[in-house]
Amino acid sequence: LRFDTSSSLPFLPPEEIRKLLSHFGAENCFFGVDYPMWDYRKELERFFALELSDSENRAILSENLEAFLGESYS
Structure with a gap:
């Protein structure tokens, strides 16, 4: 399971997002x-406030999406 955090940031409190990241793993998250x-x-701004x-x-x-796509942009 992979998920994107950016569209949920205005609607969930930061502590809830941190719980989700902890549960699913930051390695499975995109932005x-x-x-x-x-x-x-x-x-x-919302993301860095986490x-x-x-x-x-x-x-x-960046790194998760690059790995998922099999490409490097660094």
């Missing part, structure tokens, strides 16, 4: 695959 649905600046670790941020914001 922003459905853009341009919302204002990306506000979505990123106060995840640097490695979780990198994974969710």
Whole structure:
């Protein structure tokens, strides 16, 4: 199961999102695959307000999708 956090951030409290990430694993999460649905600046503000670790941020914001697609953009 893979999921995207960006469209849920305005509707769930940060602690609920952190629980979901803990349950499903940050390695199974993407960010922003459905853009341009919302204002990306506000979505990123909400995302960083979760106060995840640097490695979780990198994974969710880019590395997980790159691995899923089998490509590297770094």
